[in-house]
Amino acid sequence: MTAQTVQQGDLVTVIGLEVHVQLETNTKIFCGCSTAPADGPNEHVCPVCLGLPGALPVLNEAAVEAAVKIGKAIDATIPEETRFHRKNYYYPDLPKNFQITQYDEPICQDGELEISLEGERHTIAIERAHLEEDPGSLQHVGGSIDTAEYTLVDYNRAGTPLMEIVTAPDFRSPKEVRAFLAELEEVLEYLAVFDASRDGSLRVDANLSIIDGERVSDDGSIELADLEAANRTEVKNISSHKGAEKALAYEETRQKNAVRRGREVEQETRHWDESRGITVSMRSKEAEKDYRYFAEADLPPLRVAHWKDEIAIPELPKARRERFASEYGLGEEAASKLTSTKQVADFYEDVASEFDPDLAATWVADELLGELNYRDMQITDIEGRLEEIATLVELVATDEITAKNAKEVVLRGMLDERDDPETIVDREGLGKTDDDAVQAAVLEAIEENPDAVADYEAGEGGAINFLVGQVMQKTGGSADPGDVNGLLRAELE
Numbered sequence: 001m002t003a004q005t006v007q008q009g010d011l012v013t014v015i016g017l018e019v020h021v022q023l024e025t026n027t028k029i030f031c032g033c034s035t036a037p038a039d040g041p042n043e044h045v046c047p048v049c050l051g052l053p054g055a056l057p058v059l060n061e062a063a064v065e066a067a068v069k070i071g072k073a074i075d076a077t078i079p080e081e082t083r084f085h086r087k088n089y090y091y092p093d094l095p096k097n098f099q100i101t102q103y104d105e106p107i108c109q110d111g112e113l114e115i116s117l118e119g120e121r122h123t124i125a126i127e128r129a130h131l132e133e134d135p136g137s138l139q140h141v142g143g144s145i146d147t148a149e150y151t152l153v154d155y156n157r158a159g160t161p162l163m164e165i166v167t168a169p170d171f172r173s174p175k176e177v178r179a180f181l182a183e184l185e186e187v188l189e190y191l192a193v194f195d196a197s198r199d200g201s202l203r204v205d206a207n208l209s210i211i212d213g214e215r216v217s218d219d220g221s222i223e224l225a226d227l228e229a230a231n232r233t234e235v236k237n238i239s240s241h242k243g244a245e246k247a248l249a250y251e252e253t254r255q256k257n258a259v260r261r262g263r264e265v266e267q268e269t270r271h272w273d274e275s276r277g278i279t280v281s282m283r284s285k286e287a288e289k290d291y292r293y294f295a296e297a298d299l300p301p302l303r304v305a306h307w308k309d310e311i312a313i314p315e316l317p318k319a320r321r322e323r324f325a326s327e328y329g330l331g332e333e334a335a336s337k338l339t340s341t342k343q344v345a346d347f348y349e350d351v352a353s354e355f356d357p358d359l360a361a362t363w364v365a366d367e368l369l370g371e372l373n374y375r376d377m378q379i380t381d382i383e384g385r386l387e388e389i390a391t392l393v394e395l396v397a398t399d400e401i402t403a404k405n406a407k408e409v410v411l412r413g414m415l416d417e418r419d420d421p422e423t424i425v426d427r428e429g430l431g432k433t434d435d436d437a438v439q440a441a442v443l444e445a446i447e448e449n450p451d452a453v454a455d456y457e458a459g460e461g462g463a464i465n466f467l468v469g470q471v472m473q474k475t476g477g478s479a480d481p482g483d484v485n486g487l488l489r490a491e492l493e
């Protein structure tokens with residue numbers, strides 16, 4: 001529960017989430033169909049995921065493993081036994097007319113996830129996380145859900161394993177929701193159970209209600225009865241952190257305006273229309289009893305408690321951030337950038353083990369990630385070339401080239417022309433000039449520019465910069481300007 005100061009008479013926003021996450025498994029949750037992207041619609045289908053009469057589901061072990069990993073990561077209880085249920089509803093993307101999901105015995109119960117927002121930490125309680133199958137996908141042709149001319153259905157997605165993560169109503173702002181989704185995605189990627197780049201891999205339904213600030217106690221908690229008494233809307237079809245913040249900010253304003261004008265907020269389901277940036281009423285009012293949950297008789301209960309000990313998970317982003325701060329002396333911002341994905345963190349540790357951790361942090365967090373970001377690239381796009389980046393850091397660490405050339409010429413050349421660092425250094429003649437050559441250039445510059453020397457001796461500070469420039473020119477920019485300055489002064493004394 002978030003503790004915040006609430007002004008008496010204020011309107012307080014209360015948000016809870018249901019996050020649907022596609023699990024990265026090779027095959028679907030109850031059949032052997034591939035989950036890989038297909039060339040066309042309705043290619044990865046079989047009698048089970050099409051719901052043909054008599055077809056029987058078989059549970060995919062990899063999906064259960066992924067669920068247990070998530071449970072461990074959010075510090076949830078994994079029960080002795082878990083069970084599947086049928087959730088009955090009629091919808092064109094659900095060929096069986098029921099979805100196999102979990103009901104009162106979910107695989108993960110009572111977890112939590114900590115988020116950090118503007119320097120403050122909040123713990124968001126996770127009530128449950130359960131396994132279920134994804135429905136197929138609908139394509140609204142000629143518009144959005146309420147304006148389309150007709151709709152096509154594709155069952156490739158039907159049966160893809162999903163984890164539904166349900167939070168407590170612990171969010172007090174759309175910003176917190178965005179921070180939570182970003183943190184959750186990071187954790188899921190560390191666990192290697194999720195691929196954020198996959199279209200529709202994260203989908204969010206959010207419940208939002210507005211409560212009178214007087215109903216909120218000093219520690220930020222709200223009585224369940226007050227929560228239940230408030231009318232709330234469920235916003236569906238949110239597919240990104242940014243989208244979540246936008247959709248909920250829209251909904252928050254809409255509801256607050258209604259309350260301030262003395263109008264009732266209708267309890268309803270609303271659809272987030274990303275392209276129009278608004279939520280629209282769907283006028284559907286299913287309650288839990290409408291789903292007529294009953295036990296899935298085709299799948300026996302599954303004993304899972306012992307899986308928790310048998311399945312290992314890697315060090316998670318939060319723990320790694322804290323370790324990076326203490327072990328390498330990194331600030332919060334650098335530690336957070338360097339742990340943004342497991343691959344970035346692993347690469348940083350490789351480089352930091354060989355060179356100075358500060359130098360490694362500058363090169364990985366600022367230079368490399370900065371240049372990648374500028375090109376709209378991820379570290380995964382240069383997966384096979386990390387060795388070359390390490391070589392570049394080595395060239396700087398061993399003083400072979402200047403940091404300026406390393407960044408502006410070599411790193412950019414590596415990313416834009418895909419050459420290796422040594423080739424670029426040779427081609428551009430960037431190797432630092434050796435000391436003798438720099439010394440010779442210093443003497444030459446002094447001899448060729450008596451006026452500047454006279455100015456320097458007369459106490460004109462700017463003259464030294466002119467001489468440094470001359471030496472830099474003679475050495476083709478490969479000398480260190482600071483060193484040259486020192487050598488000139490020594491020579492002129």
Ligand SMILES: [Zn+2]
Nearest residue numbers: 031033046049
């Ligand atoms: Zn299938």
